[in-house]
Amino acid sequence: xxxxxxxxxxxxxxxxxxxxxxxxxxxxxxxxxxxxxxxxxxxxxxxxxxxxxxxxxxxxxxxxxxxxxxxxxxxxxxxxxxxxxxxxxxxxxxxxxxxxxxxxxxxxxxxxxxxxxxxxxxxxxxxxxxxxxxxxxxxxxxxxxxxxxxxxxxxxxxxxxxxxxxxxxxxxxxxxxxxxxxxxxxxxxxxxxxxxxxxxxxxxxxxxxxxxxxxxxxxxxxxxxxxxxxxxxxxxxxxxxxxxxxxxxxxxxxxxxxxxxxxxxxxxxxxxxxxxxxxxxxxxxxxxxxxxxxxxxxxxxxxxxxxxxxxxxxxxxxxxxxxxxxxxxxxxxxxxxxxxxxxxxxxxxxxxxxxxxxxxxxxxxxxxxxxxxxxxxxxxxxxxxxxxxxxxxxxxxxxxxxxxxxxxxxxxxxxxxxxxxxxxxxxxxxxxxxxxxxxxxxxxxxxxxxxxxxxxxxxxxxxxxxxxxxxxxxxxxxxxxxxxxxxxxxxxxxxxxxxxxxxxxxxxxxxxxxxxxxxxxxxxxxxxxxxxxxxxxxxxxxxxxxxxxxxxxxxxxxxxxxxxxx
Numbered sequence: 001x002x003x004x005x006x007x008x009x010x011x012x013x014x015x016x017x018x019x020x021x022x023x024x025x026x027x028x029x030x031x032x033x034x035x036x037x038x039x040x041x042x043x044x045x046x047x048x049x050x051x052x053x054x055x056x057x058x059x060x061x062x063x064x065x066x067x068x069x070x071x072x073x074x075x076x077x078x079x080x081x082x083x084x085x086x087x088x089x090x091x092x093x094x095x096x097x098x099x100x101x102x103x104x105x106x107x108x109x110x111x112x113x114x115x116x117x118x119x120x121x122x123x124x125x126x127x128x129x130x131x132x133x134x135x136x137x138x139x140x141x142x143x144x145x146x147x148x149x150x151x152x153x154x155x156x157x158x159x160x161x162x163x164x165x166x167x168x169x170x171x172x173x174x175x176x177x178x179x180x181x182x183x184x185x186x187x188x189x190x191x192x193x194x195x196x197x198x199x200x201x202x203x204x205x206x207x208x209x210x211x212x213x214x215x216x217x218x219x220x221x222x223x224x225x226x227x228x229x230x231x232x233x234x235x236x237x238x239x240x241x242x243x244x245x246x247x248x249x250x251x252x253x254x255x256x257x258x259x260x261x262x263x264x265x266x267x268x269x270x271x272x273x274x275x276x277x278x279x280x281x282x283x284x285x286x287x288x289x290x291x292x293x294x295x296x297x298x299x300x301x302x303x304x305x306x307x308x309x310x311x312x313x314x315x316x317x318x319x320x321x322x323x324x325x326x327x328x329x330x331x332x333x334x335x336x337x338x339x340x341x342x343x344x345x346x347x348x349x350x351x352x353x354x355x356x357x358x359x360x361x362x363x364x365x366x367x368x369x370x371x372x373x374x375x376x377x378x379x380x381x382x383x384x385x386x387x388x389x390x391x392x393x394x395x396x397x398x399x400x401x402x403x404x405x406x407x408x409x410x411x412x413x414x415x416x417x418x419x420x421x422x423x424x425x426x427x428x429x430x431x432x433x434x435x436x437x438x439x440x441x442x443x444x445x446x447x448x449x450x451x452x453x454x455x456x457x458x459x460x461x462x463x464x465x466x467x468x469x470x471x472x473x474x475x476x477x478x479x480x481x482x483x484x485x486x487x488x489x490x491x492x493x494x495x496x497x498x499x500x501x502x503x504x505x506x507x508x509x510x511x512x513x514x515x516x517x518x519x520x521x522x523x524x525x526x527x528x529x530x531x532x533x534x535x536x537x538x539x540x541x542x543x544x545x546x547x548x549x550x551x552x553x554x555x556x557x558x559x560x561x562x563x564x565x566x
Contacts, residue, residue: 006423007377008387008430009416010343012306013044013394014283016061016226018505021070021086022525023497023532028087029525031111033067035163038200040395041068043165043404045207048216051413055215055424058208058394059283061222062270063503068204069274075198079191093160094194096187098152102144105152109134109144112159116399120162126182127158150184157185160193166406172196209275218426220281221271223263225499228457230290230446232256232263232502235467237290237446241314241453248464250471254478257296263499264300280304280428285504286457287311287345287391287449291335294444298340304332304427305342306391310452312344314445325439327380330388332430332437335444341437343427345391345449348372354392358400362407366415370422377421385434387425391449457507462550466510466526469549470501472542473530480537494536501529510550519552 020030048054071090077083078094085091089111092098099105113131115121121128134155136143161179168175174196178189211217223229230237233256238245253259264282271279280303284293287307297305309329316324332341349372357365373388380386398405416424431437450456457463477498481491509522527545534541 004381006419006421007373007380008423008425008433009373010057010387010389010425010427010430012057012059012220012283012389012391012427014059014061014222014391015041015044015064015394016059016222017064017067017395018226018503019063019067019500020525021067023528023535026086028067030521031087031089033064034071034087034090034197034201036395037068037071037204038160038168038197039163039165039404040398041204042167042200042207043398043406043409044394045204045211046165046167047406047409047413048211049207050410051417052214052216053417053424054413055217055426055429057218057220057281057426058211059220059222059281060208060271060274061226061285062224062267063226063500065205065270065274068201072198072202075194075201079195079198089156090194090197092152093156093190095153095190098149098156102141105147106137106141106144108152109137109147109155112155115159115162119399119402119404124158124162124179126154127162130155130158153185153190154183157189157193160197166404168196168200205274212275218281218428219271219275219279220283220427221267221279222283222285223260224266224270225263225503226285226505227260227263227499227502228286228288228448228454228504228507229260229263229284229293229296230288231454231458231467232260233290233292233296234446235458237292238454238458240290240446242455242459245455245459246461246464247458248467248471250468253471254474257292259474259498259502260293260296261300262495263502264296266499268300281306283391286508288447288454288504289342289444290446291444293446294335294338294340294342298338302340304431305340306345306389306427307342308345308391308447308449308452309347311445311447311449314447314452315441315443318445319442327376327383327386330376330380331383331385331439332387332427332434333439333441334437336440336442339436341427341431343387343389343391343430345389349388350390350392353390354397357408358397358405362402362411365408366411369412370415370419373422385430385438387430389427457504460511462510462512463507465549466507469530469542469544473501473533474498476534476539477537480539485538490536494533497529497533497536501526501533509552511554512552513554514552515554516552519550520548523548523550 017033020028022029074085078085085094092108121131164175174192212219232253235251282297282302282305284305289307329344329346332343334341376388401408416422447453506522506526509519531541531545
């Protein structure tokens with residue numbers, strides 16, 4: 001056993017979905033919040049509950065917390081009072097009937113195909129058979145007339161059964177019974193499945209709260225609507241990492257600092273409402289940081305923040321171009337003029353989990369990860385505050401793993417909790433034992449966890465066009481608010497609507513390297529959200545909001561929901 005203290009390893013799982021609710025509290029436009037809830041948010045909690053000695057940081061985006069509440073309330077309302085659920089896919093499952101028009105039935109069939117073929121479709125023979133039959137409408141749309149109500153019902157049931165995480169699949173007798181039935185599902189079966197979905201969703205937040213109270217999990221937060229804060233503060237900061245980037249025509253986001261503070265404070269308030277305490281740490285949206293961003297986070301009371309490895313690399317190069325410090329990534333830092341500690345993602349280890357290990361046997365994957373950690377342990381002996389930060393999406397990778405990653409997590413948490421030289425920890429625990437970060441940076445080069453730049457959100461013609469549209473809307477917002485013509489309630493509604501428009505996910509998806517269908521979904525919703533902002537401000541929306549401005553034709557890894565730092 002090492003005479004040094006064990007190497008601290010922090011897994012930070014970021015839970016985030018954008019606000020899929022349409023304008024004026026209309027239907028959820030996409031179902032990913034509730035589908036990831038029953039599959040990933042529940043399973044990620046269950047893995048930790050299974051290993052009480054395991055520790056992790058779990059970061060929640062406030063707009064995700066609000067949407068989980070919304071789904072739980074809507075399902076409860078449907079079960080108790082028959083209130084219609086405002087999600088077309090979930091409402092179709094609930095029934096009692098199914099749509100009669102061909103267009104709606106075809107839309108449901110297409111929606112039920114959006115599942116990982118290897119691990120969510122082929123795993124279940126009845127579901128696979130239904131999906132294969134559904135391709136009969138691909139060449140001849142008129143074939144939809146041969147797909148009767150029972151086919152649509154069975155497809156809807158199996159789609160939701162396939163999306164169930166392993167926790168529910170193993171422990172919920174309702175799910176077991178429905179899987180065993182295989183076909184010919186009726187109204188009672190559908191209601192039973194919706195009840196199970198409601199129970200899972202309504203329990204997500206309380207389970208993570210209990211894990212936090214037990215000291216297993218440190219809960220942290222992201223600014224309210226997941227904006228790229230450095231770009232709100234200074235769009236020109238993009239050039240710190242990309243000097244030759246083409247920026248939008250509008251090069252200044254009006255009132256950026258007040259908006260960034262609003263998102264931070266609103267995010268903290270939503271977090272406190274759900275968990276009952278103030279978070280010590282913040283994963284800034286997309287790990288996007290700048291010196292000004294860190295200053296704001298420190299002023300708003302945060303103890304730590306985190307970002308990507310390439311951001312640290314760029315900042316160290318700017319601070320000291322002669323050489324890189326030994327094992328520079330495996331320790332916290334702070335700006336010389338600040339107290340906020342900043343942790344940085346080990347890109348190599350994080351991407352192994354996100355993109356490589358899914359195709360390995362779980363034992364081999366964990367053995368490889370542990371070997372990498374043991375190598376880091378040997379190389380960092382004597383460093384007083386050594387630690388490894390593995391930071392990644394907590395929801396999108398697991399559908400590429402067998403059984404939603406349960407074999408991998410079982411092996412991972414078992415091996416690490418028993419390892420004599422490795423200690424699972426949290427960012428606050430690291431600081432409790434080491435104090436504030438000892439290492440300092442003389443400068444911070446603005447960037448994100450993706451490539452150390454903001455290229456995923458700005459610089460592309462379609463992304464820049466989106467920024468110009470947002471900035472123009474913000475200018476109108478400022479003018480209307482200054483006129484004092486809106487009452488308090490109308491001002492609040494406009495304020496929240498502006499926040500939805502400022503989220504990062506719109507700009508993530510703009511760009512022709514992304515899949516066309518997904519780009520279309522987000523582009524359409526972005527225009528509708530901007531249109532709603534103008535209507536709340538009692539202004540005429542610009543005519544250009546009627547026209548598509550971004551399309552996609554790419555086929556990125558994992559559908560583009562994650563990025564690999566290569």
